Amino acid sequence: MDVISVIRTKRDKGELSPEQIDWVIDAYTRGEVADEQMSALAMAILLNGMNRVEIARWTAAMINSGERMNFAQLSRPTADKHSTGGVGDKITLPLAPIVAACGAAVPQLSGRGLGHTGGTLDKLESIPGWRALLSNEQMLDVLESTGAVICAAGDGLAPADKKLYALRDVTGTVEAIPLIASSIMSKKIAEGTGSLVLDVKVGSGAFMKNIEDARELAATMVGLGTDHGVRTVALLTDMSTPLGLTAGNALEVRESVEVLAGGGPRDVVDLTLALAREMLDAAGLKDADPAKALADGSAMDVWRRMIAAQGGDPDAALPVAREQHVVHASESGVLTTMDAYAVGVAAWRLGAGRARKEDQVQAGAGIELHAKPGDKVTAGQRLMTLHTDTPEKFEYALEALNGGVFTSPEGTDFTPNPIVLGR
Protein backbone atom coordinates (compact mmCIF):
# COMPACT_ATOMS: atom_id res chain seq x y z
CA MET A 1 0.00 0.00 0.00
CA ASP A 2 1.24 3.52 -0.65
CA VAL A 3 -0.10 6.79 0.70
CA ILE A 4 -0.13 8.62 -2.63
CA SER A 5 -2.66 6.19 -4.07
CA VAL A 6 -4.85 6.64 -0.98
CA ILE A 7 -4.72 10.44 -1.36
CA ARG A 8 -5.45 10.18 -5.10
CA THR A 9 -8.49 7.94 -4.48
CA LYS A 10 -10.12 10.57 -2.27
CA ARG A 11 -8.87 13.51 -4.35
CA ASP A 12 -10.65 11.95 -7.35
CA LYS A 13 -13.88 11.48 -5.32
CA GLY A 14 -13.46 7.71 -5.02
CA GLU A 15 -14.39 5.47 -2.08
CA LEU A 16 -11.54 4.41 0.22
CA SER A 17 -11.37 0.64 0.68
CA PRO A 18 -11.31 -0.88 4.20
CA GLU A 19 -7.69 -1.94 3.57
CA GLN A 20 -6.67 1.58 2.54
CA ILE A 21 -8.31 3.07 5.65
CA ASP A 22 -6.80 0.56 8.09
CA TRP A 23 -3.39 0.97 6.54
CA VAL A 24 -3.30 4.78 6.42
CA ILE A 25 -4.48 5.23 10.03
CA ASP A 26 -2.01 2.66 11.31
CA ALA A 27 0.91 3.99 9.24
CA TYR A 28 0.16 7.60 10.28
CA THR A 29 0.02 6.65 13.97
CA ARG A 30 3.38 4.88 13.65
CA GLY A 31 4.92 7.89 11.88
CA GLU A 32 5.28 6.20 8.47
CA VAL A 33 2.89 8.61 6.77
CA ALA A 34 4.11 12.20 7.00
CA ASP A 35 2.01 15.08 8.34
CA GLU A 36 1.93 16.78 4.92
CA GLN A 37 0.55 13.60 3.34
CA MET A 38 -2.11 13.16 6.03
CA SER A 39 -3.10 16.81 5.73
CA ALA A 40 -3.57 16.37 1.96
CA LEU A 41 -5.83 13.38 2.67
CA ALA A 42 -7.74 15.31 5.38
CA MET A 43 -8.33 18.17 2.92
CA ALA A 44 -9.52 15.71 0.24
CA ILE A 45 -11.95 14.25 2.82
CA LEU A 46 -13.15 17.74 3.80
CA LEU A 47 -13.81 18.60 0.15
CA ASN A 48 -15.18 15.26 -1.11
CA GLY A 49 -16.64 13.64 2.01
CA MET A 50 -16.84 9.99 3.06
CA ASN A 51 -19.84 7.67 2.93
CA ARG A 52 -21.24 5.84 5.98
CA VAL A 53 -19.20 2.70 5.30
CA GLU A 54 -15.96 4.67 5.05
CA ILE A 55 -16.74 6.69 8.22
CA ALA A 56 -17.49 3.50 10.19
CA ARG A 57 -14.21 1.90 9.08
CA TRP A 58 -12.20 5.10 9.72
CA THR A 59 -13.65 5.30 13.25
CA ALA A 60 -12.91 1.61 13.93
CA ALA A 61 -9.31 2.08 12.74
CA MET A 62 -8.88 5.08 15.09
CA ILE A 63 -10.28 3.05 18.01
CA ASN A 64 -7.91 0.19 17.16
CA SER A 65 -4.92 2.57 17.13
CA GLY A 66 -4.86 2.40 20.96
CA GLU A 67 -6.19 0.77 24.10
CA ARG A 68 -9.83 0.37 25.17
CA MET A 69 -11.02 1.04 28.68
CA ASN A 70 -13.59 -1.06 30.45
CA PHE A 71 -15.97 0.06 33.16
CA ALA A 72 -17.73 -3.29 33.51
CA GLN A 73 -16.45 -3.72 37.09
CA LEU A 74 -18.17 -0.53 38.31
CA SER A 75 -21.20 -0.92 40.54
CA ARG A 76 -23.20 1.74 38.61
CA PRO A 77 -24.23 2.15 34.95
CA THR A 78 -22.00 4.58 33.04
CA ALA A 79 -23.24 7.70 31.27
CA ASP A 80 -21.13 10.21 29.38
CA LYS A 81 -21.73 13.50 27.58
CA HIS A 82 -19.73 15.16 24.84
CA SER A 83 -20.17 18.64 23.44
CA THR A 84 -18.89 19.55 19.99
CA GLY A 85 -17.54 22.78 21.51
CA GLY A 86 -18.75 26.29 22.09
CA VAL A 87 -18.34 29.57 23.97
CA GLY A 88 -19.16 29.67 27.69
CA ASP A 89 -19.89 25.93 27.54
CA LYS A 90 -19.25 24.99 31.16
CA ILE A 91 -22.06 22.42 31.25
CA THR A 92 -19.84 19.41 32.08
CA LEU A 93 -18.93 21.01 35.43
CA PRO A 94 -22.41 20.99 37.01
CA LEU A 95 -23.70 18.12 34.87
CA ALA A 96 -21.25 15.36 35.91
CA PRO A 97 -21.94 15.77 39.68
CA ILE A 98 -25.72 16.01 39.13
CA VAL A 99 -25.84 12.77 37.12
CA ALA A 100 -23.52 11.04 39.60
CA ALA A 101 -25.73 12.17 42.49
CA CYS A 102 -28.62 10.45 40.66
CA GLY A 103 -26.84 7.08 40.63
CA ALA A 104 -24.83 6.88 37.37
CA ALA A 105 -21.04 6.74 37.02
CA VAL A 106 -19.85 9.65 34.84
CA PRO A 107 -16.40 9.22 33.23
CA GLN A 108 -15.73 12.53 31.50
CA LEU A 109 -12.56 12.44 29.45
CA SER A 110 -12.29 16.08 28.49
CA GLY A 111 -10.06 18.33 26.43
CA ARG A 112 -8.40 21.70 26.46
CA GLY A 113 -9.56 24.72 24.52
CA LEU A 114 -7.98 25.69 21.25
CA GLY A 115 -9.01 28.72 19.21
CA HIS A 116 -12.19 30.48 20.30
CA THR A 117 -13.80 27.49 22.07
CA GLY A 118 -13.02 26.82 25.73
CA GLY A 119 -11.83 23.53 27.22
CA THR A 120 -13.17 21.86 30.35
CA LEU A 121 -9.70 20.97 31.67
CA ASP A 122 -8.48 24.59 31.39
CA LYS A 123 -11.51 25.68 33.39
CA LEU A 124 -11.00 23.15 36.18
CA GLU A 125 -7.27 23.89 36.36
CA SER A 126 -8.16 27.35 37.67
CA ILE A 127 -9.12 25.61 40.95
CA PRO A 128 -5.97 25.64 43.13
CA GLY A 129 -4.38 22.18 43.33
CA TRP A 130 -6.69 20.42 40.83
CA ARG A 131 -4.95 17.88 38.54
CA ALA A 132 -6.22 16.80 35.09
CA LEU A 133 -3.77 13.94 34.56
CA LEU A 134 -4.73 10.64 36.19
CA SER A 135 -3.62 7.08 35.48
CA ASN A 136 -6.37 4.67 34.38
CA GLU A 137 -6.36 3.18 37.91
CA GLN A 138 -6.69 6.59 39.58
CA MET A 139 -9.51 7.47 37.21
CA LEU A 140 -11.41 4.32 38.12
CA ASP A 141 -10.81 4.96 41.84
CA VAL A 142 -12.24 8.50 41.66
CA LEU A 143 -15.15 7.23 39.58
CA GLU A 144 -15.98 4.44 42.02
CA SER A 145 -15.60 6.60 45.13
CA THR A 146 -17.34 9.81 44.00
CA GLY A 147 -19.45 8.73 41.00
CA ALA A 148 -17.85 11.25 38.62
CA VAL A 149 -14.42 12.01 37.23
CA ILE A 150 -13.37 14.72 34.78
CA CYS A 151 -9.83 14.21 33.50
CA ALA A 152 -7.57 14.20 30.44
CA ALA A 153 -7.70 11.17 28.15
CA GLY A 154 -4.56 9.05 28.62
CA ASP A 155 -2.04 8.87 25.77
CA GLY A 156 -3.05 5.29 25.03
CA LEU A 157 -6.64 6.14 24.05
CA ALA A 158 -7.19 6.67 20.28
CA PRO A 159 -3.64 7.99 19.66
CA ALA A 160 -4.46 8.33 15.94
CA ASP A 161 -7.03 10.97 16.84
CA LYS A 162 -4.59 12.90 19.02
CA LYS A 163 -2.17 13.24 16.10
CA LEU A 164 -4.81 13.84 13.49
CA TYR A 165 -6.79 16.41 15.53
CA ALA A 166 -3.64 18.47 16.16
CA LEU A 167 -2.87 18.32 12.42
CA ARG A 168 -6.42 19.30 11.38
CA ASP A 169 -6.31 22.22 13.77
CA VAL A 170 -3.41 23.82 11.89
CA THR A 171 -4.45 22.86 8.34
CA GLY A 172 -8.01 24.24 8.16
CA THR A 173 -9.51 20.75 8.14
CA VAL A 174 -11.39 20.65 11.46
CA GLU A 175 -14.82 21.37 9.95
CA ALA A 176 -15.29 18.09 8.04
CA ILE A 177 -18.31 16.14 9.31
CA PRO A 178 -16.72 12.66 8.77
CA LEU A 179 -13.57 13.78 10.60
CA ILE A 180 -15.38 15.41 13.53
CA ALA A 181 -17.73 12.43 13.93
CA SER A 182 -14.92 9.85 13.84
CA SER A 183 -12.70 11.95 16.12
CA ILE A 184 -15.32 12.30 18.86
CA MET A 185 -16.77 8.80 18.58
CA SER A 186 -13.43 6.96 18.44
CA LYS A 187 -12.51 8.47 21.84
CA LYS A 188 -15.92 7.83 23.35
CA ILE A 189 -16.14 4.23 22.16
CA ALA A 190 -12.54 3.47 23.22
CA GLU A 191 -13.33 4.97 26.63
CA GLY A 192 -15.91 2.22 27.11
CA THR A 193 -18.97 4.15 28.25
CA GLY A 194 -22.29 2.30 28.13
CA SER A 195 -24.29 5.34 27.06
CA LEU A 196 -23.52 8.69 25.54
CA VAL A 197 -25.38 11.96 25.11
CA LEU A 198 -24.03 14.30 22.45
CA ASP A 199 -24.51 18.04 22.68
CA VAL A 200 -24.20 19.15 19.07
CA LYS A 201 -23.80 22.92 19.03
CA VAL A 202 -25.27 25.04 16.22
CA GLY A 203 -24.51 28.69 15.48
CA SER A 204 -21.74 31.23 15.04
CA GLY A 205 -19.73 29.98 18.04
CA ALA A 206 -19.90 26.30 16.95
CA PHE A 207 -18.14 24.31 14.23
CA MET A 208 -21.57 23.66 12.67
CA LYS A 209 -23.01 27.02 11.63
CA ASN A 210 -26.40 25.75 10.41
CA ILE A 211 -28.96 23.24 11.63
CA GLU A 212 -28.75 20.98 8.54
CA ASP A 213 -25.01 20.35 9.02
CA ALA A 214 -25.52 19.87 12.77
CA ARG A 215 -28.28 17.34 12.10
CA GLU A 216 -26.03 15.41 9.70
CA LEU A 217 -23.17 15.41 12.23
CA ALA A 218 -25.53 14.26 15.00
CA ALA A 219 -27.03 11.46 12.89
CA THR A 220 -23.56 10.27 11.85
CA MET A 221 -22.34 10.13 15.47
CA VAL A 222 -25.51 8.46 16.78
CA GLY A 223 -25.15 5.82 14.03
CA LEU A 224 -21.52 5.15 14.96
CA GLY A 225 -22.30 4.86 18.68
CA THR A 226 -25.26 2.57 18.11
CA ASP A 227 -23.24 0.31 15.79
CA HIS A 228 -20.65 -0.11 18.58
CA GLY A 229 -23.26 -0.98 21.21
CA VAL A 230 -23.23 2.44 22.94
CA ARG A 231 -26.73 3.84 23.60
CA THR A 232 -26.30 7.23 21.93
CA VAL A 233 -28.61 10.25 21.77
CA ALA A 234 -27.92 13.75 20.43
CA LEU A 235 -29.42 17.13 21.28
CA LEU A 236 -28.95 20.05 18.89
CA THR A 237 -28.41 23.16 21.02
CA ASP A 238 -28.02 26.86 20.37
CA MET A 239 -24.56 28.41 20.14
CA SER A 240 -25.47 31.73 18.49
CA THR A 241 -24.78 33.46 21.81
CA PRO A 242 -22.52 32.34 24.70
CA LEU A 243 -23.97 29.95 27.24
CA GLY A 244 -24.65 31.68 30.52
CA LEU A 245 -23.04 34.96 31.50
CA THR A 246 -19.34 34.04 31.50
CA ALA A 247 -16.67 32.93 29.02
CA GLY A 248 -13.25 32.24 30.55
CA ASN A 249 -11.78 29.67 32.87
CA ALA A 250 -12.19 30.74 36.54
CA LEU A 251 -15.23 32.86 35.59
CA GLU A 252 -16.97 29.74 34.28
CA VAL A 253 -16.05 27.67 37.34
CA ARG A 254 -17.62 30.37 39.52
CA GLU A 255 -20.82 30.26 37.44
CA SER A 256 -20.92 26.45 37.56
CA VAL A 257 -20.65 26.50 41.36
CA GLU A 258 -23.55 29.00 41.42
CA VAL A 259 -25.62 26.48 39.43
CA LEU A 260 -24.69 23.70 41.86
CA ALA A 261 -25.71 25.99 44.73
CA GLY A 262 -29.19 26.34 43.20
CA GLY A 263 -28.71 29.61 41.27
CA GLY A 264 -26.95 30.46 38.00
CA PRO A 265 -28.24 31.65 34.63
CA ARG A 266 -31.46 30.08 33.31
CA ASP A 267 -29.99 28.79 30.01
CA VAL A 268 -27.15 26.97 31.83
CA VAL A 269 -29.57 25.39 34.31
CA ASP A 270 -32.06 24.40 31.57
CA LEU A 271 -29.44 22.82 29.31
CA THR A 272 -27.73 21.05 32.21
CA LEU A 273 -31.03 19.51 33.32
CA ALA A 274 -32.05 18.57 29.74
CA LEU A 275 -28.73 16.76 29.21
CA ALA A 276 -28.92 15.16 32.68
CA ARG A 277 -32.38 13.71 31.90
CA GLU A 278 -31.08 12.27 28.61
CA MET A 279 -28.03 10.75 30.32
CA LEU A 280 -30.07 9.20 33.11
CA ASP A 281 -32.58 7.83 30.60
CA ALA A 282 -29.82 6.34 28.45
CA ALA A 283 -28.22 4.80 31.57
CA GLY A 284 -31.52 3.14 32.50
CA LEU A 285 -32.17 5.47 35.50
CA LYS A 286 -35.46 6.89 34.22
CA ASP A 287 -36.92 7.61 37.67
CA ALA A 288 -34.00 9.73 38.90
CA ASP A 289 -34.71 13.44 39.34
CA PRO A 290 -31.75 15.70 38.44
CA ALA A 291 -33.58 18.87 39.61
CA LYS A 292 -33.90 17.30 43.07
CA ALA A 293 -30.14 16.52 43.12
CA LEU A 294 -29.54 20.24 42.58
CA ALA A 295 -32.14 21.37 45.12
CA ASP A 296 -31.14 19.01 47.95
CA GLY A 297 -27.40 19.73 47.71
CA SER A 298 -26.40 16.16 46.79
CA ALA A 299 -24.90 17.32 43.44
CA MET A 300 -22.83 19.93 45.30
CA ASP A 301 -21.57 17.19 47.66
CA VAL A 302 -20.38 15.12 44.67
CA TRP A 303 -18.70 18.20 43.16
CA ARG A 304 -16.76 18.88 46.35
CA ARG A 305 -15.64 15.24 46.69
CA MET A 306 -14.75 15.01 42.97
CA ILE A 307 -12.62 18.19 43.08
CA ALA A 308 -10.89 17.12 46.31
CA ALA A 309 -10.18 13.60 44.93
CA GLN A 310 -8.13 15.24 42.16
CA GLY A 311 -6.12 17.43 44.55
CA GLY A 312 -8.30 20.54 44.27
CA ASP A 313 -9.55 22.71 47.12
CA PRO A 314 -13.27 23.32 46.57
CA ASP A 315 -13.19 26.16 49.14
CA ALA A 316 -10.17 28.00 47.70
CA ALA A 317 -10.68 31.47 46.24
CA LEU A 318 -10.65 31.36 42.44
CA PRO A 319 -8.08 33.47 40.57
CA VAL A 320 -9.19 36.95 39.51
CA ALA A 321 -7.57 38.81 36.60
CA ARG A 322 -5.49 41.87 37.47
CA GLU A 323 -7.35 44.32 35.18
CA GLN A 324 -10.97 44.91 34.14
CA HIS A 325 -12.53 47.00 31.38
CA VAL A 326 -16.26 47.68 31.26
CA VAL A 327 -18.13 48.02 27.94
CA HIS A 328 -21.28 50.18 28.13
CA ALA A 329 -24.35 50.15 25.88
CA SER A 330 -24.20 53.00 23.38
CA GLU A 331 -27.98 53.09 22.85
CA SER A 332 -31.22 52.06 24.52
CA GLY A 333 -33.43 49.28 23.14
CA VAL A 334 -33.56 45.50 22.99
CA LEU A 335 -30.32 43.55 22.79
CA THR A 336 -30.77 41.35 19.71
CA THR A 337 -27.22 40.03 19.16
CA MET A 338 -24.44 39.01 21.52
CA ASP A 339 -22.50 36.93 19.03
CA ALA A 340 -20.92 33.75 20.41
CA TYR A 341 -17.99 33.76 17.98
CA ALA A 342 -17.14 37.43 18.67
CA VAL A 343 -17.26 36.90 22.45
CA GLY A 344 -15.24 33.66 22.13
CA VAL A 345 -12.50 35.33 20.09
CA ALA A 346 -12.41 38.34 22.45
CA ALA A 347 -12.11 36.06 25.54
CA TRP A 348 -9.38 34.11 23.79
CA ARG A 349 -7.49 37.32 22.94
CA LEU A 350 -7.73 38.41 26.59
CA GLY A 351 -5.79 35.25 27.52
CA ALA A 352 -8.54 32.72 28.27
CA GLY A 353 -7.51 30.55 25.30
CA ARG A 354 -4.32 29.59 23.53
CA ALA A 355 -3.12 30.08 19.96
CA ARG A 356 -0.73 27.11 20.08
CA LYS A 357 -1.01 23.90 22.09
CA GLU A 358 2.00 24.78 24.24
CA ASP A 359 0.68 28.25 25.29
CA GLN A 360 -0.43 28.87 28.91
CA VAL A 361 -3.94 30.17 29.54
CA GLN A 362 -4.70 32.90 32.11
CA ALA A 363 -7.01 31.48 34.74
CA GLY A 364 -8.76 34.80 35.48
CA ALA A 365 -9.10 36.07 31.89
CA GLY A 366 -12.39 36.21 30.01
CA ILE A 367 -15.66 38.05 29.65
CA GLU A 368 -18.59 38.53 31.98
CA LEU A 369 -21.85 39.46 30.27
CA HIS A 370 -24.35 41.75 31.98
CA ALA A 371 -27.06 41.35 29.33
CA LYS A 372 -28.20 38.63 26.93
CA PRO A 373 -30.28 38.71 23.71
CA GLY A 374 -33.87 39.62 24.53
CA ASP A 375 -32.91 41.90 27.47
CA LYS A 376 -33.90 45.57 27.50
CA VAL A 377 -30.85 47.81 27.76
CA THR A 378 -30.46 51.51 28.52
CA ALA A 379 -27.73 53.68 26.98
CA GLY A 380 -24.79 53.83 29.40
CA GLN A 381 -25.58 50.61 31.29
CA ARG A 382 -22.89 47.95 31.63
CA LEU A 383 -23.02 45.37 28.80
CA MET A 384 -19.94 43.33 29.64
CA THR A 385 -16.74 43.32 31.67
CA LEU A 386 -13.47 42.19 30.10
CA HIS A 387 -10.92 40.56 32.42
CA THR A 388 -7.20 40.04 31.77
CA ASP A 389 -3.73 40.08 33.36
CA THR A 390 -2.40 41.71 30.16
CA PRO A 391 -4.29 45.03 29.72
CA GLU A 392 -2.47 45.77 26.46
CA LYS A 393 -4.85 43.10 25.04
CA PHE A 394 -8.04 45.13 25.73
CA GLU A 395 -7.92 46.92 22.38
CA TYR A 396 -7.32 43.69 20.47
CA ALA A 397 -10.26 42.03 22.28
CA LEU A 398 -12.55 45.03 21.66
CA GLU A 399 -11.74 44.77 17.94
CA ALA A 400 -13.07 41.18 17.98
CA LEU A 401 -16.34 42.41 19.51
CA ASN A 402 -16.85 44.97 16.73
CA GLY A 403 -20.09 44.11 14.94
CA GLY A 404 -20.86 41.29 17.37
CA VAL A 405 -23.27 43.24 19.58
CA PHE A 406 -26.51 44.81 18.28
CA THR A 407 -29.29 46.70 19.97
CA SER A 408 -32.60 47.27 18.13
CA PRO A 409 -35.11 50.01 18.96
CA GLU A 410 -37.41 49.34 21.88
CA GLY A 411 -40.59 47.57 20.77
CA THR A 412 -38.74 45.45 18.17
CA ASP A 413 -40.35 42.05 17.99
CA PHE A 414 -37.53 39.69 19.01
CA THR A 415 -37.54 36.20 20.53
CA PRO A 416 -34.21 34.65 21.53
CA ASN A 417 -33.52 31.11 20.26
CA PRO A 418 -34.56 28.31 22.61
CA ILE A 419 -31.55 26.54 24.12
CA VAL A 420 -32.55 23.07 22.82
CA LEU A 421 -33.21 23.21 19.06
CA GLY A 422 -33.85 19.55 18.39
CA ARG A 423 -33.19 15.96 19.41
Ligand code: URA
Ligand atom coordinates in the same frame (compact mmCIF):
# COMPACT_ATOMS: atom_id res chain seq x y z
N1 URA B 1 -14.04 17.67 19.19
C1 URA B 1 -13.27 16.57 18.94
O1 URA B 1 -12.93 15.82 19.83
N2 URA B 1 -12.92 16.34 17.67
C2 URA B 1 -13.27 17.14 16.65
O2 URA B 1 -12.94 16.85 15.52
C3 URA B 1 -14.06 18.28 16.92
C4 URA B 1 -14.44 18.53 18.21
